[in-house]
Structures are given as structure tokens and as C-alpha cells.
Amino acid sequence: MRWGILGAARIAASALIPALRANRSDIVAVACRDAARGAAFAATHHIPEAVDYDALIARDDIDVIYNALPNHAHLPWTLTALQHGKHVLCEKPLALSAGEVEQMRDASRASGRLVLEAFMYRFHPQFDRLCELVASGALGPLKWMRGSFTYALRDMTDCRWDPALGGGALYDLGCYPLSLMRSLAGVEPVVLSVASRLTEPGLYGGSVDHAAHAVLRFDTAAGPVLGHFDAAFSLPWHCQFELLCEHGLLRLPIPFATKGVETVLQVGEQTERFAICDPYATMVGHFEAAVRGECALRFGLDESLGQARAMDALLAGAHATDALNTSHERPPSAIIAP
Incomplete structure (x- = not known):
């Protein structure tokens, strides 16, 4: 699988990047609001590119998005990823209300793409x-x-x-x-x-x-x-x-x-x-x-x-x-x- 990481978060660095590499998955790019921070994160973790959120999700060479953004950004960027044909592994809590989860469920069904709430335990x-x-x-x-x-x-x-x-x-x-x-x-x-x-x-x-x-x-x-x-x-x-x-x-x-x-x-x-x-x-x-x-x-x-x-x-x-x-x-x- 080819992955894009949405957010240069600590949990991505400490847990998901090692997990992806343990599965021999490809990490194609990371997205960050701050271009300099994103570039530093990519360099530190040997990720080929750092881009912005929209560019990451629009890429044709990514199959799955890991959404490591703060909680309020889980819904909009998961919906955007699904609309672009990406599967999404999203950090917990998946959303800020049951209504938001219902929106994700509807979008998942419409797109034929999967969403998993990342309760690793x-x-x-x-x-x-x-x-x-x-x-x-x-x-x-x-x-x-x-x-x-x-x-x-x-x-x-x-x-x-x-x-x-x-x-x-x-x-x-x-x-x-x-x-x-x-x-x-x-x-x-x-x-x-x-x-x-x-x-x-x-x-x-x-x-x-x-x-x-x-x-x-x-x-x-x-x-x-x-x-x-x-x-x-x-x-x-x-x-x-x-x-x-x-x-x-x-x-x-x-x-x-x-x-x-x-x-x-x-x-x-x-x-x-x-x-x-x-x-x-x-x-x-x-x-x-x-x-x-x-x-x-x-x-x-x-x-x-x-x-x-x-x-x-x-x-x-x-x-x-x-x-x-x-x-x-x-x-x-x-x-x-x-």
C-alpha cells in the first residue's frame, strides 16, 4: 500500500511511521500546514516529499491516508480523502459527534472506500x-x-x-x-x-x-x-x-x-x-x-x-x-x- 500522512504529529512519528515500515508499506508524502515544519519532518523520517493537505489527498500515487490531525479536522479531511478515492485510517476519536460519524459512514459507502478508527489497543x-x-x-x-x-x-x-x-x-x-x-x-x-x-x-x-x-x-x-x-x-x-x-x-x-x-x-x-x-x-x-x-x-x-x-x-x-x-x-x- 502507498500511504500519505496528513499532519506532522508526534503519534505519526512515534507509532505510525514505524508501523507502516514494519509492514513494508510505502510512505509517499507527508502534509503539514507549515511548509518548513513539514520539510523538516520529511527529512527526519526519510519521507520523499512534504506538501500541503490538498496536494497530498489529490495525488494519484497514494492509496491510503493516515489522518493524524487534531480532532476537529478529522471530519472535513476524511471526507475530502474519501471523495478523492482514498481509504482512511483516522486517529481517535474518529469525530466530534455521532452526526459527524454518520457523515463519514455515508461518504465511505458512496465512495466504496474504508475508514478505520485507530484504536490500536x-x-x-x-x-x-x-x-x-x-x-x-x-x-x-x-x-x-x-x-x-x-x-x-x-x-x-x-x-x-x-x-x-x-x-x-x-x-x-x-x-x-x-x-x-x-x-x-x-x-x-x-x-x-x-x-x-x-x-x-x-x-x-x-x-x-x-x-x-x-x-x-x-x-x-x-x-x-x-x-x-x-x-x-x-x-x-x-x-x-x-x-x-x-x-x-x-x-x-x-x-x-x-x-x-x-x-x-x-x-x-x-x-x-x-x-x-x-x-x-x-x-x-x-x-x-x-x-x-x-x-x-x-x-x-x-x-x-x-x-x-x-x-x-x-x-x-x-x-x-x-x-x-x-x-x-x-x-x-x-x-x-x-
Whole structure:
């Protein structure tokens, strides 16, 4: 496959370029708003050309676009790529609302081109094993799920602080435990409550949720399952996921940031170990195989639509709860841990 990278992003440099090269894919060009930055990125990563967004998508020698742009740019540039006959691997969250995902789904169907939301954690073997254990009922019916994904984002110029660019901790981090819970429960959640903290509106002309705690209910065939998770980029690093079944506990100490590390799955008193791997490379390989028609896409846009609908409900709760119960806060001194 011949790829174009849309956006000279850190995630492209650290994860997708190595994944593409592991699959022996061709990286034809990178696009960047800043010509000098794009040229430097291309030189550093041995990419033949740096061009602007429109030129990248219009090229005939590119089959697939990797959309690494900030969240607000996922919809317009994914639609443009599809209109030009390109397949798209797009960073998470795929879009900023369920309505935007519906637009992508319609455009994908009309163009006959595929779109995949780049949740790389789903391509690590521990994800499949966890899903297998829950589905098998080996430890009895699933009753409860808990996840956490937090870190301290100290760079106040980062796009995650900007509401106009689709910032916020739920979009950036909460999407991960939400996605995993939905996969394990097999049904869509009911949002019971969201407790959030928002930034002061003055920083970028609006507020984003820098921390949130959500409580969800999944009404499965075996009975209701409670899920709750924390997401924040104003707290120290903490990332884990665990489940209580009727007869035992399942726990992933490293649920999401799984590239290049040995991971384990705790199954009751037993521990299963997984060799070091690169889930980004596996994701790229799967997407290319689906593009070639060798397999069905494991996670299609209907799945992404369910995710977006749940995110819409979480964000509505986050902003409503903050407006009622908390004061806005001025970053970074008030909320960034030392």
C-alpha cells in the first residue's frame, strides 16, 4: 500500500511511521500546514516529499491516508480523502459527534472506500484474550468494570486544551475505557452520571473537561453491568482496567499503552503473559488486508457510531455537571500535579 500522512504529529512519528515500515508499506508524502515544519519532518523520517493537505489527498500515487490531525479536522479531511478515492485510517476519536460519524459512514459507502478508527489497543493479543474470557463465562457473568487513564499534560499550547480543536480529557483519554467496556459488554451503555472539572473559559475562549469520572450501565442479556472510569490530563499517570465477574477478577495492568512492553492479564489467581509486540503494526496490517479485500474490517463505522453516541452523552453530562456543581479552574497551577 502507498500511504500519505496528513499532519506532522508526534503519534505519526512515534507509532505510525514505524508501523507502516514494519509492514513494508510505502510512505509517499507527508502534509503539514507549515511548509518548513513539514520539510523538516520529511527529512527526519526519510519521507520523499512534504506538501500541503490538498496536494497530498489529490495525488494519484497514494492509496491510503493516515489522518493524524487534531480532532476537529478529522471530519472535513476524511471526507475530502474519501471523495478523492482514498481509504482512511483516522486517529481517535474518529469525530466530534455521532452526526459527524454518520457523515463519514455515508461518504465511505458512496465512495466504496474504508475508514478505520485507530484504536490500536484492540489489535494487541491481550484484547482478544480478555474478550474471549468474558464471552466464555469462564468466571461467570460479568458484573462490574472499572478503568482509569490519566496523565499530567503540562504544555498549555497543546491542542487538547483548546475546545475549538476538539480538546478535552474525555475525547483524548476517556474514549479508551469507554471503547473497551463497550466491546466487553456487547451492548451500548446508559450514562448514569458524569462528574467533571472544566478549565477556565478565558484560556482559548471556551472550556474543556480536564478531568471526568463517568458511571455507566450496560444492560446485557445476563443482567446489568456497572462500568465506571476516570479520565484526566490534570493528574499523575495512572492507567489500568479491571473486571469483576461472578466468580473472579480479571485485570489488565497495562490496558492501552501496550506498544513495546510485556503485558499480563490477571485471571483470578493466575497470570497470563504476552510477548512484546507492536499493535500499531498489526492494526496497519489488518487495515491493508481489508483494503485489498482479503478480510472484513474488524471494527467498522457502525461500531464507531455507537462509540460516538456514547461520547456525546458523556460530554453532555460533563458540561452540565460542571456548570451546576463546580467552579472553573485556571490551568496549569491549579490543576497540574507537581
